[in-house]
Amino acid sequence: MNRNGGNSSMTIDDVARLAGVSRATAGRAVGNYGNVSEKAREKVMRAVEELNYRPNAIAQGLRNQNTKTLAVIIGNIKNSYYNSLVFSIEDEAMKNGYNVLICNTNEQERKEIEHLQTVYSKRVDGIILTSVYPVDHLIPDHLRHLYDGDVPIVSVDRKINGMDIDLVQSDNEDASYRAAKYLISLGHRRIGLIGTKDYSTVRERIRGYRRALVESNIPIDYSIIVDAEYAQPNAGRMLTSKLLDQNNGITALYALNNTLCGGILLELKNRGMQVPRDISLLAWDDEELNQLFDITTISQPVEETGRMATRRLFDLIEHPEKRKEKQILQLKTEFICRKSCVKI
Amino acid sequence: MNRNGGNSSMTIDDVARLAGVSRATAGRAVGNYGNVSEKAREKVMRAVEELNYRPNAIAQGLRNQNTKTLAVIIGNIKNSYYNSLVFSIEDEAMKNGYNVLICNTNEQERKEIEHLQTVYSKRVDGIILTSVYPVDHLIPDHLRHLYDGDVPIVSVDRKINGMDIDLVQSDNEDASYRAAKYLISLGHRRIGLIGTKDYSTVRERIRGYRRALVESNIPIDYSIIVDAEYAQPNAGRMLTSKLLDQNNGITALYALNNTLCGGILLELKNRGMQVPRDISLLAWDDEELNQLFDITTISQPVEETGRMATRRLFDLIEHPEKRKEKQILQLKTEFICRKSCVKI
DNA sequence: TTGAAAGCGCTAACAC
DNA sequence: GTGTTAGCGCTTTCAA
Numbered sequence: 001m002n003r004n005g006g007n008s009s010m011t012i013d014d015v016a017r018l019a020g021v022s023r024a025t026a027g028r029a030v031g032n033y034g035n036v037s038e039k040a041r042e043k044v045m046r047a048v049e050e051l052n053y054r055p056n057a058i059a060q061g062l063r064n065q066n067t068k069t070l071a072v073i074i075g076n077i078k079n080s081y082y083n084s085l086v087f088s089i090e091d092e093a094m095k096n097g098y099n100v101l102i103c104n105t106n107e108q109e110r111k112e113i114e115h116l117q118t119v120y121s122k123r124v125d126g127i128i129l130t131s132v133y134p135v136d137h138l139i140p141d142h143l144r145h146l147y148d149g150d151v152p153i154v155s156v157d158r159k160i161n162g163m164d165i166d167l168v169q170s171d172n173e174d175a176s177y178r179a180a181k182y183l184i185s186l187g188h189r190r191i192g193l194i195g196t197k198d199y200s201t202v203r204e205r206i207r208g209y210r211r212a213l214v215e216s217n218i219p220i221d222y223s224i225i226v227d228a229e230y231a232q233p234n235a236g237r238m239l240t241s242k243l244l245d246q247n248n249g250i251t252a253l254y255a256l257n258n259t260l261c262g263g264i265l266l267e268l269k270n271r272g273m274q275v276p277r278d279i280s281l282l283a284w285d286d287e288e289l290n291q292l293f294d295i296t297t298i299s300q301p302v303e304e305t306g307r308m309a310t311r312r313l314f315d316l317i318e319h320p321e322k323r324k325e326k327q328i329l330q331l332k333t334e335f336i337c338r339k340s341c342v343k344i
Numbered sequence: 345m346n347r348n349g350g351n352s353s354m355t356i357d358d359v360a361r362l363a364g365v366s367r368a369t370a371g372r373a374v375g376n377y378g379n380v381s382e383k384a385r386e387k388v389m390r391a392v393e394e395l396n397y398r399p400n401a402i403a404q405g406l407r408n409q410n411t412k413t414l415a416v417i418i419g420n421i422k423n424s425y426y427n428s429l430v431f432s433i434e435d436e437a438m439k440n441g442y443n444v445l446i447c448n449t450n451e452q453e454r455k456e457i458e459h460l461q462t463v464y465s466k467r468v469d470g471i472i473l474t475s476v477y478p479v480d481h482l483i484p485d486h487l488r489h490l491y492d493g494d495v496p497i498v499s500v501d502r503k504i505n506g507m508d509i510d511l512v513q514s515d516n517e518d519a520s521y522r523a524a525k526y527l528i529s530l531g532h533r534r535i536g537l538i539g540t541k542d543y544s545t546v547r548e549r550i551r552g553y554r555r556a557l558v559e560s561n562i563p564i565d566y567s568i569i570v571d572a573e574y575a576q577p578n579a580g581r582m583l584t585s586k587l588l589d590q591n592n593g594i595t596a597l598y599a600l601n602n603t604l605c606g607g608i609l610l611e612l613k614n615r616g617m618q619v620p621r622d623i624s625l626l627a628w629d630d631e632e633l634n635q636l637f638d639i640t641t642i643s644q645p646v647e648e649t650g651r652m653a654t655r656r657l658f659d660l661i662e663h664p665e666k667r668k669e670k671q672i673l674q675l676k677t678e679f680i681c682r683k684s685c686v687k688i
Numbered sequence: 689t690t691g692a693a694a695g696c697g698c699t700a701a702c703a704c
Numbered sequence: 705g706t707g708t709t710a711g712c713g714c715t716t717t718c719a720a
Contacts, residue, residue: 009494011713022691027715034716035689052489057466058411059713061402062696069445069466076431083427087420090448099462101413102446104434111438118443122401122413145396150353262632269636288606288633292613355697366707371699378700379705403697406712 010053018047030055061123070313071119073103073112073129076231080287081258081302082130085156088306089128096314098125107132107231116146126313127153128306131160134198138162152316152323154309159200166316168309168329170300172201175333176208179254179282179298182335184216187344188252188280192243193225194264195256196235202227205256205284224248236263244271251280251344258285265293280341294339301331354397362391374399405467414657415463417447417456417473420575424631425602425646426474429500432650433472440658442469451476451575460490470657471497472650475504478542482506496660496667498653503544510660512653512673514644516545519677520552523598523626523642526679528560531688532596532624536587537569538608539600540579546571549600549628568594580607588615595624595688602629609637624685638683645675 016026021040028034029044030053036044047053061067070093074082090100101124103115112132119127133139138161139147147153147163154166183191193209195202206225213220226242228235236255240263243250255261261283268275275281275293283290286299308329316323360370365384372378373388374397380388391397405411414437418426434444445468447459456476463471477483482505483491491497491507498510527535537553539546550569557564570586572579580599584607587594599605605627612619619625619637627634630643652673660667 012715013713023714024691024693024716025689028690031715037689040689054461054465056406056713057462058402058405059696060715062400062406062698062712063714063716065696067402077421077427077434078424078431080422083421086446087422087448090421090446094447094458099445099447099466101443102430102434103438103443104431114438117398118401121398122443262636265636289636292606292609292633356699357697367698368700368708369706372706375699381705384705400697403712404699406696406714407698407700409712 010051012053012055014051015044015047015053018051019043065123066125067123068097069099069101069122069124070310071101071103071115071122071124071127073105073115073119073127073131075107075130075132076104077102079231079259081157081285081300084302085130085306088303089310092307092310105132109133113143113146120146120149120151124151126317127151128309128313129153129155129160129165130157131155133160135159135161135200135203136198152313152320154313154316156305156309157199157201161200164326166312166327166329168305168312168331169201170305170333171330172204173208173211175298175335176205176256177212178208178335180209180212181215182296182337183252183254183280183282183341184212184218186252186280186341189218190221190224190248190250191252191254192248192250193254193256194236194239194243194260195225195227196230196232197227199230202256209254221248224250230257231259234263236260237267238263240264240267252341253279253281255281255283258283258287261287261289261293261295265289275340276342280344282341286336290336290338296338296340297336299334299336301333304331354395355400356397358395359388359391359397362395363387409467410469411467412441413443413445413466413468414654415445415447415459415466415468415471417449417459417463417471417475419451419474419476420448421446423575423603425501425629425644428646429474429650432647433654436651436654449476453477457487457490464490464493464495468495470661471495472653472657473497473499473504473509474501475499477504479503479505479544479547480542496657496664498657498660500649500653501543501545505544508670510656510671510673512649512656512675513545514649514677515674516548517552517555519642519679520549520600521556522552522679524553524556525559526640526681527596527598527624527626527685528556528562530596530624530685533562534565534568534592534594535596535598536592536594537598537600538580538583538587538604539569539571540574540576541571543574546600553598565592568592574601575603578607580604581611582607584608584611596685597623597625599625599627602627602631605631605633605637605639609633619684620686624688626685630680634680634682640682640684641680643678643680645677648675 012026013023016023025040026044029036029041072086072089077083093100105111109132156168210220226239228239282296284298286297290297356370357367360367369384370388372380373385416430416433421427437444449455453476500512554564570583572583626640628642630641634641
């Protein structure tokens with residue numbers, strides 16, 4: 001243990017003393033503000049070097065009423081959507097001199113609340129949130145202040161019901177509409193929908209699917225729209241099984257979430273079915289699997305989403321007056337046409 | 345914007361005033377220390393409720409010289425090893441009332457240094473680190489204090505050369521030895537090795553492979569050991585191609601890193617080769633792909649690694665005297681025998 | 689250009 | 705059991 005190491009122990013007073021100036025002058029030289037003579041600045045800088053001094057950000061935070069820290073509250077960092085998101089947020093934050101606190105909710109409301117409370121307590125300067133509150137649940141009154149405090153929040157991917165919070169998301173409904181149209185153009189009329197419940201994201205995607213069917217005068221059969229809890233392991237497999245057991249004549253499978261593909265493929269494999277020979281498959285979110293299996297995919301610009309959310313957050317941090325206008329930003333997805341969908 | 349919302353503006357003085365007690369008493373009641381009469385406690389609690397008060401962790405931090413925050417410095421959160429690691433660290437940290445700052449280095453030394461400096465500045469209580477410093481580079485003298493300061497550090501996965509830092513890792517050499525033994529027992533003698541350079545992790549795995557070959561009197565052919573920079577996209581594909589182009593009679597492929605499998609499979613597919621019909625395949629790290637393709641795999645207990653590292657870190661935080669003894673913890677991997685390796 | 693001093697919000701030693 | 709006060713390390717106003 002090197003006492004002088006991590007240098008946590010050195011203060012601006014130590015620097016000032018060694019440089020033979022006052023604390024104020026040392027502070028000015030280090031912090032690069034106010035007026036300092038060249039001579040004084042040099043002496044201070046030498047002392048900084050020698051003592052390995054770094055300002056204590058906690059003290060700065062208390063004094064300046066900011067922490068240069070953002071919080072990202074997400075479902076689960078193991079999910080590829082979330083980790084791409086966090087990657088880009090952290091990158092963008094770092095470029096601006098900010099750090100990122102990471103908070104997993106495991107899609108549990110209780111944890112979302114707990115995390116919000118602690119990050120408020122830690123006085124983060126802003127929050128990026130993917131809320132677990134289902135689209136048609138209202139946030140209880142006594143918790144609303146957590147979503148409407150004086151720390152700016154930008155929501156990502158999911159709308160938060162009844163709160164005026166900025167949102168960055170994909171063009172879910174349109175992209176889904178186009179995907180369904182594509183399947184219909186190939187002759188599919190019975191398209192099994194596999195998704196997870198309850199979030200605005202999935203709602204919007206289902207809406208696009210319905211619009212496409214209605215437009216082509218295809219009746220909507222709710223028995224071939226199946227869903228599961230978010231983050232349920234094996235959801236893909238289970239739902240595929242459920243769908244195929246019904247013997248309902250579906251000719252295509254349309255997966256609305258990124259975690260489902262593996263399970264779907266596994267279940268199909270188990271039943272000796274091949275894509276696209278026996279069934280067509282179209283999925284959201286481009287992952288390694290999708291490339292390997294040539295799956296036609298709707299690819300979300302996840303990192304772009306993270307970047308935009310972070311920039312908007314900085315905007316709200318720097319310009320508090322902008323917090324009054326709620327902004328919704330929709331980013332375009334990309335339709336990647338591979339070989340998993342065929343004419344019937 | 346609800347002025348009383350996020351309640352960042354309320355201080356213990358506000359609470360004290362409303363409760364009609366002194367700041368000290370309010371503090372005692374809120375912080376649950378010292379002696380407070382039931383009556384006073386109740387008044388304070390009511391005030392806390394009413395004002396939505398939460399203590400300012402920054403002020404607490406300055407006063408208590410701790411932040412209840414850990415930093416995790418890793419290569420890239422998009423990599424599944426790292427995100428599983430972070431998941432478990434965050435979970436363990438949260439259970440103990442700590443938060444986690446996430447820092448991606450993108451495997452660049454410069455960013456590792458920058459992050460270390462800022463997290464020191466932010467006075468995190470401890471650091472979990474997967475250093476990018478290659479196994480045989482020494483950390484430059486003027487930066488050593490970053491690895492040897494008064495903030496405890498636990499290293500994960502990779503040794504840091506020349507520094508006395510605790511380490512939690514897998515039983516790399518042994519597991520690799522057993523894997524090679526297994527391939528040899530199936531009759532393989534020319535086993536192509538695909539890995540990334542420079543980290544102790546891979547070194548140890550190669551060492552295990554060598555030991556197994558030597559033990560079976562199989563000459564070691566360095567031309568069938570190929571590597572690439574870490575995090576190079578398409579490394580798997582490129583290296584497989586390189587290996588197969590040599591026409592060197594290899595009958596098995598052994599992948600030492602988790603990011604490689606997809607590329608390997610893609611390249612094999614492109615050449616019309618099938619596993620295990622045309623070549624056997626064995627890989628480190630169990631991912632969805634490995635299950636789908638029935639790939640025999642060495643699975644690391646990643647979350648366990650994160651948990652152990654975090655616990656050790658807490659230990660070092662609470663018992664500074666323990667920082668003197670360096671501890672290396674090796675966790676057992678699991679050998680998952682699937683169908684990608686066959687007798688020749 | 690520089691220095692002294694106040695104060696950010698909290699805890700805890702000390703006095704009552 | 706309660707209140708007063710000093711001080712954590714910093715920035716910044718004010719005066720010199």
